[in-house]
Amino acid sequence: MTVLVTGGAGFLGHPLVRRLAGLGERVVSFDRLTRGSLPPSVTEVVGDITDGARLEHVLRTYGVTEVVHAAAVVGVTASVAGLPTAVHVNVDGAVALFEAVCRVGGVRRVVDLSSEETYGHFAGDPIGEDDPALPVSPYGITKYAVERLGAYYADQHGLPYAAVRLCWVYGPGFPRRRLPHPWLQDAAAGRASRLAQGGDQRIDFTYVDDAIDGILLVAQAERLGHRAYNVATGHAVDMRELAAEITKLRPDWRVDLGDGPIEMAPGVAAARKGALDITRARALGYTPRVPLSEGLARILADLEARHPLTQGSNP
Known part of the structure; x- marks a missing residue:
C-alpha cells in the first residue's frame, strides 16, 4: 500500500x-x-x-x-x-x-x-x-x-x-507553547512557572x-x-495534578497556579473538558502505552539533552 x-x-x-x-x-x-x-x-x-x-x-x-x-x-x-x-x-x-x-x-x-x-x-x-x-x-x-x-x-x-x-x-519537540511543555521547559532550566488561571482545567x-x-x-x-x-488515554487530570507529576520528577520546580479554566488566548477561556471515552478505539485493539509520568519524563530528558533556551510559560 x-x-x-x-x-x-x-x-x-x-x-x-x-x-x-x-x-x-x-x-x-x-x-x-x-x-x-x-x-x-x-x-x-x-x-x-x-x-x-x-x-x-x-x-x-x-x-x-x-x-x-x-x-x-x-x-x-x-x-x-x-x-x-x-x-x-x-x-x-x-x-x-x-x-x-x-x-x-x-x-x-x-x-x-x-x-x-x-x-x-x-x-x-x-x-x-x-x-x-x-x-x-x-x-x-x-x-x-x-x-x-x-x-x-x-x-x-x-x-x-x-x-x-x-x-x-504531547511529546518531545512539540512546536507550540501549550502545557505541559512550557512548565517542562521551565523545570529543565531551573525556573519557576506561573499560570494566573487554569488549575481547574481537566485534560486527557x-x-x-x-x-x-x-x-x-x-x-x-x-x-x-x-x-x-x-x-486518547481515557483518563483526565487537572492542572494541579499535572504540576504534581512534574514536581515528582523535579522536586525543586515550583509553580504559581491560579484557579479556573485555562485561557487559550487573551480573553478566550478553554472549553470545559475531561476524559475521552476510548471504547471504540479499544475495540480495534488500541491500548494507551505511555502514562503521563513517563511521557513527562521523556520530554524532560529530551530537553536536558538539547539544553534549549526557554522563556516564561503560557498554556
Whole structure:
C-alpha cells in the first residue's frame, strides 16, 4: 500500500511518516515544508493542501491507497489569531483533498485527524463520540465542519472517510507553547512557572506514540463500524495534578497556579473538558502505552539533552 500523509512534516505527521516507513509501507509526505533524512520508502512532495490539482497529481502519480489527513492550522490560539486562514486551510483544504480522492478513486480509507475541540464544553466525562458536538472555538468549529463534510462526501460520493478525535497530544519537540511543555521547559532550566488561571482545567493528555498507534489502527482496520473514533488515554487530570507529576520528577520546580479554566488566548477561556471515552478505539485493539509520568519524563530528558533556551510559560 502507499500512504499519503498530508502535513507530513508536522509534529504528528513526521513521526507518523517514520512509523509507517518502519512498518514497510511506501509513504508520500505532502507538506509546504520538507524534513529530509527519511527512509528511501518515503517521498516528500512540497505542496499546499488547498491545491486540489496538486493533490490529484500526487494521488495518481504514486497510486495512493490510504490517506491520513494531518495538514491544518492547529490549535485554538492559532485559530483565534488568524481565523480566515484557519477556515481556508482547514475547511477548504479538506474539501480539496476530498474532491481529489473522489475524482481519482482507488483510495481505501481517508483518516481525518480531528480534535476534542469538536465537542465544545464536554457534556459528559468521559465523553463519547455520539455525545453532542457543540464547538465553541474557531478551531473546533473548523474541525467539526470538516467532519460533517467528510460524512457528506461519504454518503453522496462514496468517500471512505473516518475521523480520529485527538486530545492535547504531547511529546518531545512539540512546536507550540501549550502545557505541559512550557512548565517542562521551565523545570529543565531551573525556573519557576506561573499560570494566573487554569488549575481547574481537566485534560486527557495523549503521548504522541499512543496517538500514532490509534491513528494506524483506524487506518489499517479491515472494516470500521463508525465514522469517528476518540484516541486518547481515557483518563483526565487537572492542572494541579499535572504540576504534581512534574514536581515528582523535579522536586525543586515550583509553580504559581491560579484557579479556573485555562485561557487559550487573551480573553478566550478553554472549553470545559475531561476524559475521552476510548471504547471504540479499544475495540480495534488500541491500548494507551505511555502514562503521563513517563511521557513527562521523556520530554524532560529530551530537553536536558538539547539544553534549549526557554522563556516564561503560557498554556
